[in-house]
Amino acid sequence: MQITLDSPKTDLKDKLVQTTFSRTNPFQAKILKNININGAGSGKETRHIELSLEGSGLSYVPGDALGIVPSNDPELVASILEEMHWDEEAVVTINKQGETLPLKEALTTYFEITLLSKKVLQQAAAFTENEELQKLLLAENVIQLKEYCYGRDLLDMLRGFGPWKATAQEIVSLLRKMTPRLYSIASSITANPDEVHLTIGTVRYTANGRERKGVCSVLCAERVKEGDVLSVFVQANKHFYLPESPDHDIIMVGPGTGIAPFRSFIQERAVNNATGRSWLFFGDQHANSDFLYQEELEKYQQDGVLTKLDTAFSRDAAQKVYVQHKILEHSKELFDWLEKGAYFYVCGDKEYMAKDVHDTLINMIEKEGAMSRDSAEAYLKDMQKQGRYQRDVY
Incomplete structure (x- = not known):
């Protein structure tokens, strides 16, 4: 009987x-799971998505992000093809x-079609005699140009500035x-081996007379279901991590x-029986429909995690x-935690929430530490240097 052995080199290469x-x-x-975790009557849709990493060799630590390589909305792609009378099978x-x-495939899977930039409009101007576009690109209209690109x-560009003297190519x-979309990972791999969980807010809004959809969030909300696959990778986040010591x-x-x-x-600290205390501030619109992971969080509180x-x-x-009001409400106890070496983390909206929380934190330190404004700011800067004030904002 003849036995054929696979070459170890090939085997190792395949594994790599x-x-x-x-x-x-x-x-x-x-x-594995894709559900809306907002309750009935909510004005929001938040997807809780569980993905299998089995066989991937991928791992992550709390604080890391997961990148998703999305595809564009088929309806938007169809509208572009129709507007320009392009042949979807034409090779580009x-x-x-x-x-x-x-x-059609290039517009669906490869190119960014939901964002406009000054550069795209400047280059597109070579293919049209549209006066409105030429005017928008004048140096003195830089503010109007920025406003036009937003949303x-x-x-919009193809409809607004024709007729076009350009090929699809x-x-x-x-x-x-198209750039991957990054989402903060919502699970601990220690608690969920071979899995990664995400919490994705679905982006839908109306602007300039048309319904708009977030490329990746609406893909997850409308076009993929349990059993389907998403193209993913792990993105390490060296600036947002748990303290080395669970104390x-x-x-x-x-x-x-x-x-x-x-x-x-919280999952990671539960698995590792962390002895340090933990305090969570959560906020949203309505308690009965927008308290994400309510049962889980209340159970962790009951269990002392x-x-x-x-x-x-x-x-x-x-x-x-808002959360910053709750921080002020508990300023004395919070400052006591900080004085005892607590780490302070903020995650979420960069433009408003994180800014308001930052200002509130300085006010709290100033008040409870009986310090000058400058000293309170220096206190927070020092926490930042020690890695005890970390932000994951977007």
């Missing part, structure tokens, strides 16, 4: 190919390496490659989908209450 998943070689992760070159794809996409050559106290401020990394933190849980629901009272 299989396990080296990255941004440029994403893993096809099977969706997509990059400098000379790789090609049928036009508009390729279809010339137009797609103006576009940049340290942690304070977490994560309203809305900002809860994601803190679910990961979560020492304190404070919530702020802005639309449940005549006066709006």
